[in-house]
Amino acid sequence: MKIVILDSETVSRNDVSLDCITGLGECSVYGFTPNSEIAEKIGDADAVICNKCLITEEVFSKCPNLKYVGLFATGYNNVDTEAATRHGAVVCNVPAYSTNSVAQHTFALILNHFNKIREYADEVDNGAWVNYKLFSYFGIPTFELEGMTIGIIGYGDIGKKVAQIAKAFGMNVLVYTRTPARVDENAKACSLDELLENSDVITLHCPLTEQTRELINKDTIAKMKKTVYLVNTSRGGVVNEKDLEDALNSERIAGAGIDVLTLEPMQEDCALRGCKNCTITPHIAWAPKQTRERLLTIVADNIKHYIDGNPQNVVNK
Numbered sequence: 518m519k520i521v522i523l524d525s526e527t528v529s530r531n532d533v534s535l536d537c538i539t540g541l542g543e544c545s546v547y548g549f550t551p552n553s554e555i556a557e558k559i560g561d562a563d564a565v566i567c568n569k570c571l572i573t574e575e576v577f578s579k580c581p582n583l584k585y586v587g588l589f590a591t592g593y594n595n596v597d598t599e600a601a602t603r604h605g606a607v608v609c610n611v612p613a614y615s616t617n618s619v620a621q622h623t624f625a626l627i628l629n630h631f632n633k634i635r636e637y638a639d640e641v642d643n644g645a646w647v648n649y650k651l652f653s654y655f656g657i658p659t660f661e662l663e664g665m666t667i668g669i670i671g672y673g674d675i676g677k678k679v680a681q682i683a684k685a686f687g688m689n690v691l692v693y694t695r696t697p698a699r700v701d702e703n704a705k706a707c708s709l710d711e712l713l714e715n716s717d718v719i720t721l722h723c724p725l726t727e728q729t730r731e732l733i734n735k736d737t738i739a740k741m742k743k744t745v746y747l748v749n750t751s752r753g754g755v756v757n758e759k760d761l762e763d764a765l766n767s768e769r770i771a772g773a774g775i776d777v778l779t780l781e782p783m784q785e786d787c788a789l790r791g792c793k794n795c796t797i798t799p800h801i802a803w804a805p806k807q808t809r810e811r812l813l814t815i816v817a818d819n820i821k822h823y824i825d826g827n828p829q830n831v832v833n834k
Contacts, residue, residue: 518542518824519562519582523550527568528589533809537817538566541824556580564823566816567595574600585823587816591615592752594725598833608833609819613674614812615803619750620678622802623720626774629796630746631660663687668716670709670732671723671751672700679720680704691716695728713740718748725752735760744771750802753778762788765795776802 519542522535526548529535535546542564550558552571556579559565564585565572572586577600586596586608593610601608629635636657640646646654667683669676672694680690680703690704697706712719719741723729733747734757741747747770749756758779764770772794778787781800789795815830822829 518564520544520564520566520820521559521562522546523555523558523565523567523570524548524589528809528812532806533813535813537813538820541817541820559583564820566820569595572596572601577601577604577606585609585820587819589812589816592724593832602833606833607823607828607831609823609828609830610832611812611815611819612830614815615808616674616678618805618808619675619722619802620682621805622776622798623675623679623722623748623750623774624682626748626750626776626796626798627662627718627720627746630772630774631662633657633659635796665689665717666691666715667718667720668693668712669704670694670712670719670721672696672704673722675750676722677701677703679722688718694723709737710740713737714742716745717742718746720748721751721755723751723755725754729755731755731757731760733757733761735763738764738769741770743769746771747773748775749773750776753781758788762792765789765792768793772796774798776800 520538522538522544525535525546538544539546547558550570555570555572556576559576559580561582562580563582564587565583566587566589568589572595574597577583584606586601586606588610591610591612591614593608596608598608640654664687666689668691669679670693672692676692680692683690684703691707691712692700692704693707693709693712694700700706732755738760761773765773775789775795775797777800783790783799789797819830
């Protein structure tokens with residue numbers, strides 16, 4: 518079996534091993550592949566593994582041997598799954614591998630905001646504590662999460678994990694989801710308006726679909742508390758970035774923690790760059806070493822199941 522990995526640098530910078538995949542066949546590995554070179558790099562391979570590279574109708578047409586597309590990700594909007602089906606190819610993703618790490622990063626952003634970690638660390642670095650007469654320097658207000666309400670939009674594996682952590686902090690949990698019947702004892706299902714109006718923290722854990730695209734916009738922001746903190750570790754396109762920029766800079770909301778953008782890597786003219794009270798991390802919620810090792814193990818397992826004639830995690834059934 519001939520396997521091509523198109524963008525290995527999206528999962529490994531030589532800190533996690535690809536051997537579990539490369540040992541499954543005759544494998545060519547490319548650290549990064551521009552979309553214009555994808556078909557050329559795949560050539561006559563039977564399988565391609567990628568993260569963000571676009572696998573289109575044109576790619577399938579130019580690569581007739583291609584019958585397996587494996588993703589280094591849960592999301593698969595970079596693959597034309599209908600074209601894959603027409604060409605007899607199987608597309609397999611990796612569900613649920615990053616649940617713990619994304620939930621952890623979500624609360625890292627939340628705690629950074631309410632405990633003012635960055636602000637206090639900057640004050641200490643600038644000598645404020647050295648030059649202070651008392652043992653405790655607490656001029657910047659901080660807040661307990663106990664008793665606050667967190668609104669979770671999307672209640673898959675990550676949303677559920679966030680709810681569990683929120684309950685451990687003593688928070689009230691509201692959930693807006695397309696499957697309210699699946700909401701468990703850790704949360705209360707509600708309408709989007711109820712969540713927007715009552716939450717002290719709003720965190721996004723939904724897929725990017727036509728229904729969720731720019732779900733956070735000037736109209737939904739207008740329904741939020743002025744003290745709300747917004748977190749997005751899902752997909753950048755769920756937020757209208759210009760509307761969020763306006764809300765942050767006008768102090769219509771208290772702040773935002775953002776790990777994903779509509780265009781990645783960040784563009785110089787990104788609307789959220791340099792906004793008031795906005796903490797941006799470079800799409801790293803999924804990236805702890807243990808998480809990527811888990812991801813690669815599942816990617817390899819997906820290939821093995823395909824070779825054995827029993828593909829798993831298929832998204833184009």
